[in-house]
Amino acid sequence: MQNKLMISIIDGDTFKQFSVHKIIKRVLLYMLFALGVALVVYFVMVKFLVGELDEIIAEKNKAREQFQELYEKNSELARNVEYKTNELLKANMQISELEKIVSIHKNLDTQVNEQKINLDTLSDEQKQMVLKIMPNGDPVRGYNWEKASGMSKGAESFVYNVAKGTPVYATANGIVDSTNNIRGGSYGVYVKLAHSFGFTSTYAYLDSMVVQKGEFVAKGQLIGYSGQGGSARKDGLLYELRFLGTPLHTMDYALWNLDNFNAVTNNKDQIDWKSLVWALDDLAQIHTYRTAQVDSNSTKVSIE
Known part of the structure; x- marks a missing residue:
């Protein structure tokens, strides 16, 4: 009798009585405990994974911003290179003209055009x-x-x-x-x-x-x-x-x-x-x- 649990059920004039073994009771208690622990672990894991996911999303957004910044800098550098290239081409086209600005002769007998410039x-x-x-x-x-x-x-x-x-x-x-x-x-x-x-x-x-x-x-x-x-x-x-x-x-x-x-x-x-x-x-x-x-x-x- 020590390993049994008696359950009595009264339904109107009817009286019924059942016996449940105490081992089954323990098993049920252990199962309920295990289920509670599993739920706790589940919620902890879900929270951890959600945090990891938020960090991944944040890093992704940061990487996207850095990519956008690098893209804009690259575009600016490309524009600068194009501008400098055009400036260099213009300078090269004018070199022959700039060389005519002065006429310095090393020979003393060579004279420069003495036209007066005002x-x-x-x-x-x-x-x-x-x-x-x-x-x-x-x-x-x-x-x-x-x-x-x-x-x-x-x-x-x-x-x-x-x-x-x-x-x-x-x-x-x-x-x-x-x-x-x-x-x-x-x-x-x-x-x-x-x-x-x-x-x-x-x-x-x-x-x-x-x-x-x-x-x-x-x-x-x-x-x-x-x-x-x-x-x-x-x-x-x-x-x-x-x-x-x-x-x-x-x-x-x-x-x-x-x-x-x-x-x-x-x-x-x-x-x-x-x-x-x-x-x-x-x-x-x-x-x-x-x-x-x-x-x-x-x-x-x-x-x-």
Whole structure:
């Protein structure tokens, strides 16, 4: 009787009694317990899998965003490559014309066409552009030319008698072509700038420089400080201009400004100013077109 469970059922006047073995009861209890555990495990696994699925979806969305970003960058690079290719083609087409800008002859008996070119016919915008891209003016500020009136204008370079530590400024927009930080020699510490159309300017006898090779500098930007140089080791600044390696009459360009804009065409520098004026006019038109394009794009952005 200890291993049995009696169940009594009363249905009206009828009385029925059943016996259930206790082992069966335990089995049923174990089954119910196992079923409960299975359900708990099932819900835990479902929750875990749902979390894993959410992470996979998030990573998929992230990968899709990264792909979209890379696609946009690739498209932008492709557009830039196409633009640069077109620019290079245009530049190659104009090389033969740009080579005609000047005519520098190495033989002394060869003369350049002495036709007078009046640069005063250029517009104010063109003149301002010329004075930015071609070296002009003094590399030091407030220089007294009356004290240097006895200097020969035929000199290929000019030494400014200024105190050591005087600020030195670029005389035109350009790129730092080369530098030398070693004292001594004919130039000592110097900075050489490369300008448009093959012009270069050199600032020697420096005490120190504040620019590096390959750096872009704008007209009037500080590039260094004057020092000492020459055989007498006097304070000063050596300033020299060249075109395609050929020395120019530096003083003419140092005195060149809006007031005497046509002066440089009257010196003995063998430059084909007629071709140069043509090139400057073409460059001014390109500059005007690009400025208009930038203004148009800015207007479109502001409207949007």
